[in-house]
Amino acid sequence: MAVRAAVAGASGYAGGEVLRLLLGHPEMEIGAVTAHANAGHRLGELQPHLVPLADRVLGPTSVETLAGHDVVFLALPHGQSAAVAEQLGDEVLVVDCGADFRLRDADAWEQFYGTPHAGTWPYGLPELPGAREALRTTRRIAVPGCYPTAVSLALFPAYAAGLVEPEAVIVAASGTSGAGKSLKPHLLGSEVMGSMSPYGVGGGHRHTPEIAQNLSALADEPVTVSFTPTLAPMPRGILATCSARVRPGVTAETARETYAKALAGEPFVRLLPEGRWPATAAVVGSNAALLQVALDEAAGRLIVVSAIDNLTKGTAGGAIQAMNLALGLPEETGLPFTGLAP
Amino acid sequence: MAVRAAVAGASGYAGGEVLRLLLGHPEMEIGAVTAHANAGHRLGELQPHLVPLADRVLGPTSVETLAGHDVVFLALPHGQSAAVAEQLGDEVLVVDCGADFRLRDADAWEQFYGTPHAGTWPYGLPELPGAREALRTTRRIAVPGCYPTAVSLALFPAYAAGLVEPEAVIVAASGTSGAGKSLKPHLLGSEVMGSMSPYGVGGGHRHTPEIAQNLSALADEPVTVSFTPTLAPMPRGILATCSARVRPGVTAETARETYAKALAGEPFVRLLPEGRWPATAAVVGSNAALLQVALDEAAGRLIVVSAIDNLTKGTAGGAIQAMNLALGLPEETGLPFTGLAP
Amino acid sequence: MAVRAAVAGASGYAGGEVLRLLLGHPEMEIGAVTAHANAGHRLGELQPHLVPLADRVLGPTSVETLAGHDVVFLALPHGQSAAVAEQLGDEVLVVDCGADFRLRDADAWEQFYGTPHAGTWPYGLPELPGAREALRTTRRIAVPGCYPTAVSLALFPAYAAGLVEPEAVIVAASGTSGAGKSLKPHLLGSEVMGSMSPYGVGGGHRHTPEIAQNLSALADEPVTVSFTPTLAPMPRGILATCSARVRPGVTAETARETYAKALAGEPFVRLLPEGRWPATAAVVGSNAALLQVALDEAAGRLIVVSAIDNLTKGTAGGAIQAMNLALGLPEETGLPFTGLAP
């Protein structure tokens, strides 16, 4: 019997991607789809690519509409998930694609988000040491941010093995869907096409403390993170270029072996053969993450580049991967391994 | 037991898309993958998005490699399919993604392709009247061209019902993958991005006689076709804007009803609700075709716009849809209905 | 002594392009720059590419601010130009980049724009027969629409010489800047990139009667126009594919000669050598229009394709070209002939 899922925030990009993946998931059935301003509209108007759901009418995002499902995905603006989750009951699996329950440090939350800290839920990045076990028994999942997914996958083997110093420098390029469907002038096609631009420079991006939290947990010492996100002229994809000073004795070979070992058995994370570098096009629409690692001996730094789809592995695919674990399903169920290229 | 398929020309865009779809097909197993210049290389180097096939080595495109499969997809330059097909045996289902067996008129073939006519195979566009039946019993399938797919789906209801005069004017925009992976200066990213340009203007494009053949068969009189293809700055997708003078007495309502009736029950072709127009983004990676129709009373013309993915419904998806029929499988098996958006 | 120009609507794309070109114009000096919602902001925030004007503060769009200039460019939403122009005085050269004074037929105006007809000003497309003379003596200029510019340049030689029947079929692709800076969901970069879509299909686009007006004046009989605009994934550029049935006796040679003759001496419109087709990239930022013509004998149609930059020749460049004539300056003064490629 199918597991019934509701999706709150189904008119946005994250919610739309959850629906796209649920349509291809053999164990899931799509129940309520809800929205705020777009309630009452048909999905076909807002997500024309979800052809089989074109006639579904968006309900209001309310506990009444979301109740009675086995799984509820929340793709809401931050600050709204706690109230909904509380009323859904402990037996419902709630998967929060927003930020509300990602950070453990309440001060960091308040500094970066400006609202009271709602709490912390098991973190939906199964590849991190210990995460998979926690996800198997939870009814609450905090889906990681898209950048923290790309960066944590790139750097966790290095920090877990002590290859590098606790100062990471990260520059990441994201497709515009990472900024959502909000109507802002700088997100217009005319502005975006043909242009690269940074934002949140100097430590201000909200994903910075989340990245630091993930890396620090592995390093067993605080890792400082210099994180610069940039907006790239493409709809989807994150390319994260991450580096840190290598510790004495680390060679290109030991670095590569460390990564190969850390990623062995991971279904979705692939270390590319030497000489090949990840391109975001290879993972568009896919739950895969592609990695490559290099040691720059002259600069004394380890460079790791990762490519993911911000909406798939970086949001909705990661959410379903974690959901699979929480439902006791094989982790790969219903998730695409292939990208859509060209 | 799985049906085993080989793909010849697996390093190109059409072959890569056949493989992407076969990976998601529940009844198919991927056997040999072959190439010409790229034989000996791993697929991971040439099709990095096909993560599960990364370690597969491309064999040479030869009858020895292709023999022993239930289905053989040919994605070869035109003129090469006949020789391969002949040696494969009549019991093998051969699906030719190239042009060799599409045209019935040997003179038109020679005029547009400049080589001797190889013959005619059942035409793999199941939506055309009579096509589905022919495909159910064949071991040879000529996959339609990408433009003829988009245009024939747009105009077949109008010509089958006699709504319009036998002079069609078509302007279509295609993503660059339609031109293949060939290394030509005008296909460089620097040239393509930010630019629209026409080609084959004035009746010279090889898909012109194929379009005329499809429409003339329905009109029971020769349909002249003015076809202008244009190259658009996107990797995938075709938007075909098709029009013809309406015949007396045709109203917007009768036109719409004719289309609704002609497309009823078609799994992959959707007439959009009034007021919505197709965008290629909604069908990227999908086997769906989206259509809309309008009557321009001042100009006296019926305008039909269709959107498809040139590599999916326009090539590899259409090929698999036709293959499903020839194998006795449900026509929709393994084919995506949802596009990848944004 | 420099001619002083004010620009109303300087925060939008049309106004920004007027400023970009005025900065390169040797006879012009930039006076007031005004806006509505953005009044009080610095240009550097809204038009960061206009580096030399970064510190200019936008004033309100009012007669007080605009008075006292030799030339006033209006880049306002339609319906607002008449009131401003009236109060500026007859000796001021008013160049309206909007639609208000383009149409001669009040009924057509009201049908397509839904407001009372404001009147008709000399039409700023110098290449049309008779237009140059009218512009030399006027203090009021109606700048043509971007699509009508591209289409009229493509078809005026054919209609002036009676080469074709009075039924034109036009499909044009435009960059997104043609839709302005308005915050609409379908103009977001995430929606636009990788997608082609039509709009205003079936005769509804407001540029349709303007095209018909221009062609009918040349044909000395009403020309019906089937016009389908499409939105292309690029910031700038229009590619217009125009066709009509050829009249008996017209050959490829006579067509070509007619065009060569009609365009001889035109500074900005170039008929390309045979075998080359226009690409919008070649005219980005340029006031040039590139044309090519072909006779499709099988279809009995003349096909003309034109490429312009919708913001330059299609709006601001055309405006300045007409202004030059009205000011008695050489027509080419300050206008770029080269595009920005790649």
Added chain:
Amino acid sequence: MAVRAAVAGASGYAGGEVLRLLLGHPEMEIGAVTAHANAGHRLGELQPHLVPLADRVLGPTSVETLAGHDVVFLALPHGQSAAVAEQLGDEVLVVDCGADFRLRDADAWEQFYGTPHAGTWPYGLPELPGAREALRTTRRIAVPGCYPTAVSLALFPAYAAGLVEPEAVIVAASGTSGAGKSLKPHLLGSEVMGSMSPYGVGGGHRHTPEIAQNLSALADEPVTVSFTPTLAPMPRGILATCSARVRPGVTAETARETYAKALAGEPFVRLLPEGRWPATAAVVGSNAALLQVALDEAAGRLIVVSAIDNLTKGTAGGAIQAMNLALGLPEETGLPFTGLAP
């Protein structure tokens, strides 16, 4: 009397951009234009945007063709400039857009380029301390690489003032024209659009020693450079994100003041007002460089982001800026300050 310039390598992107700028330069006259494989073709076929030069025929790149000009621009593959320059005579101003004469360290040259070191010419980045003076008296100019231009402009004030430690980490995104017109599969539009990918990771890019040379000269100690270039889906533009650990006592205010002071009077380099960040779209086609600086106190790093057009300020515009100095012309002559946006 006009200064006559020849351009060798006029069919490529760098050569085309030199020609575009020379067309707008009031003191220059374009003489011979030459090419290698494309000799004998008209420029209109290869550089269709250079409308006024469409009928110019490309000559062979030979000393015979290039002799007799006041200035010769060389836009040749590396390794070919020395032989040409030698034969041109000392009184001719030779401006080498290639790499041959940029590096002072012969070992670094041989390590990164694999050919014998040709020598060192005055370096054409006038903004670097001392460079302007050297350029005023030279007949030989080594035009900087595009990445070194973007990075050196971003970091020279920090290193000249000792704000940061001698370990720079740089991640830069470049438009595809940076890779030239060479026919490589990964540069096809179908591959590039919608994709970000790194290359030359780990210190292998040839611009690395050039960046290190520039920064080390200012720091008066060797600066190690970790440089990762990435290919972005746009034709033009470089966004360079540069960072280094700040030295004790440096505050956001002192950093900002240092930059403001270092850039005061620079015609082409602009420090943006606080809160605004550079986008490459603002400098497309322009010789301007836009900079912004931030101090990340938590990470202890100074972040500087610069945006340039790789073909203009990064190649041809920089070349002409340096040429102006060598010719005794005002440095800004003929160079665009405004970008082409949107």
